[in-house]
Amino acid sequence: xxxxxxxxxxxxxxxxxxxxxxxxxxxxxxxxxxxxxxxxxxxxxxxxxxxxxxxxxxxxxxxxxxxxxxxxxxxxxxxxxxxxxxxxxxxxxxxxxxxxxxxxxxxxxxxxxxxxxxxxxxxxxxxxxxxxxxxxxxxxxxxxxxxxxxxxxxxxxxxxxxxxxxxxxxxxxxxxxxxxxxxxxxxxxxxxxxxxxxxxxxxxxxxxxxxxxxxxxxxxxxxxxxxxxxxxxxxxxxxxxxxxxxxxxxxxxxxxxxxxxxxxxxxxxxxxxxxxxxxxxxxxxxxxxxxxxxxxxxxxxxxxxxxxxxxxxxxxx
Numbered sequence: 001x002x003x004x005x006x007x008x009x010x011x012x013x014x015x016x017x018x019x020x021x022x023x024x025x026x027x028x029x030x031x032x033x034x035x036x037x038x039x040x041x042x043x044x045x046x047x048x049x050x051x052x053x054x055x056x057x058x059x060x061x062x063x064x065x066x067x068x069x070x071x072x073x074x075x076x077x078x079x080x081x082x083x084x085x086x087x088x089x090x091x092x093x094x095x096x097x098x099x100x101x102x103x104x105x106x107x108x109x110x111x112x113x114x115x116x117x118x119x120x121x122x123x124x125x126x127x128x129x130x131x132x133x134x135x136x137x138x139x140x141x142x143x144x145x146x147x148x149x150x151x152x153x154x155x156x157x158x159x160x161x162x163x164x165x166x167x168x169x170x171x172x173x174x175x176x177x178x179x180x181x182x183x184x185x186x187x188x189x190x191x192x193x194x195x196x197x198x199x200x201x202x203x204x205x206x207x208x209x210x211x212x213x214x215x216x217x218x219x220x221x222x223x224x225x226x227x228x229x230x231x232x233x234x235x236x237x238x239x240x241x242x243x244x245x246x247x248x249x250x251x252x253x254x255x256x257x258x259x260x261x262x263x264x265x266x267x268x269x270x271x272x273x274x275x276x277x278x279x280x281x282x283x284x285x286x287x288x289x290x291x292x293x294x295x296x297x298x299x300x301x302x303x304x305x306x307x308x309x310x311x312x313x314x315x316x317x
Contacts, residue, residue: 027203032200038282056104065217076141117154179207209273239316274307276304
């Protein structure tokens with residue numbers, strides 16, 4: 001099946017340039033996406049695309065008592081066919097996935113596309129002082145180029161399944177939930193809808209992996225083509241509630257997804273998660289702007305992808 005290439009029209013490129021000029025004095029990041037892409041992926045957990053690998057780590061930096069911040073991932077830098085912009089695919093718990101790790105390194109620098117599937121993730125962590133849009137000039141010099149788009153974690157690399165990598169990372173120290181969610185909740189943003197594309201101007205924030213509890217606000221019944229979502233309250237590891245009614249995304253065939261399907265409303269689970277922009281809310285806000293322009297300047301809409309389950313269903317320790 002031939003994959004559709006998303007490219008911006010001249011009007012959309014003008015919009016990017018206008019944003020760049022107007023906000024050049026700030027350190028904000030501007031991401032412009034085709035509306036068709038937003039509508040296609042807003043209720044999907046993953047993306048499946050051919051991917052040209054430029055660089056890849058030979059081996060992961062494993063966590064250790066002296067370096068508990070090492071997360072054990074490897075970076076695979078390149079360009080996906082479905083979104084022509086600098087991208088990093090990340091293989092989680094890479095040491096447990098030797099076949100996929102080897103294949104990524106065999107294919108780097110060959111120019112031959114590799115089929116990669118995994119969680120699509122837009123997040124303003126490594127963008128620098130830039131504007132990002134499909135068809136932009138590519139400058140990929142290493143395994144961590146300036147980027148706002150990731151396929152992280154992967155679920156398949158070149159036909160090799162990596163879903164078993166969705167698990168807590170041995171020896172790794174995740175971010176503190178209270179600190180992380182305070183940051184997520186307060187990222188400033190401005191959405192600008194256009195006829196064929198939408199731009200998001202946003203502040204920068206990191207804090208990838210965070211450990212927290214969730215309490216389901218509903219039975220997990222929102223089926224996706226490639227997973228399931230559920231609204232939940234966010235709790236600290238000690239059980240204190242720190243955020244309410246946030247969308248949690250679970251990828252089909254992973255341990256976290258299997259676990260959440262056994263739960264009901266008001267039940268809990270201790271998880272490892274990572275944030276991404278919530279494209280469903282971006283789409284909703286763009287659609288509501290004519291009636292309420294203020295929705296365009298609310299803080300950055302985000303959701304959490306659950307990438308690990310600790311086998312603990314208590315609401316308090």
